Amino acid sequence: MTGSSLLVFAHDDEAAAFAEAGVPHLVTGVGKINATLELTRALLAAAGARPIDAVVVLGTAGAIADAARLDTVYQIESAVQHDYSLPSPRLELPVPLGAELVAETAVIATGDVFVQDDAQRVAIAASGAALVDMESYAYAAVCARLGVPLRIFKTPSDFADSSTTQGSGTASS
DSSP states (O other), rough: OOOOEEEESSSHHHHHHHTTTTTEEEOOOSSSSHHOOOOOOHHHHHSSSSOEEEEEEEEEEEEETTTTTTTOEEEEEEEEEEEEEOOOOOOEEEOOTTTTTTTEEEEEEEEOOOOHHHHHHHHHHTTOOOOEEEEEHHHHHHHHHHTTEEEEEEEEEESTTTOOOOOTTTTTO
């Protein structure tokens, strides 16, 4: 029995073009709890009939490294948590998908807060992350624990700084 890949987005705005084209996908909702619950539910529900053999996440992120560009798709190479005070492991993802396909990779920091503050941006960037979002670490933790390969691709939509507003984009979420 062969499985299938699951295409995942945090929210409907990111998935709109795929939804219009009738491409099957999962929208988890914003934040680590929603991401964990919905991805786990989908993977376990599919375990019997047609198991999911890979998860591919597409979406937006906030750019926190000075070198990060808004016109680039990044394949995420690892995820860290920026809002968790206890030590948590850096979760490594397989990279690159294919050197000829992916020119840029990045570390992403995940937390349940919309980043729109210059000091917060600098503090999170000190972790070595180039991007910030609210779901990637959760997706990586679920896939690691359930043994499902994961690929994450993010495009920055803002700079996660004081010029960013929650209504201006979806980046830091």
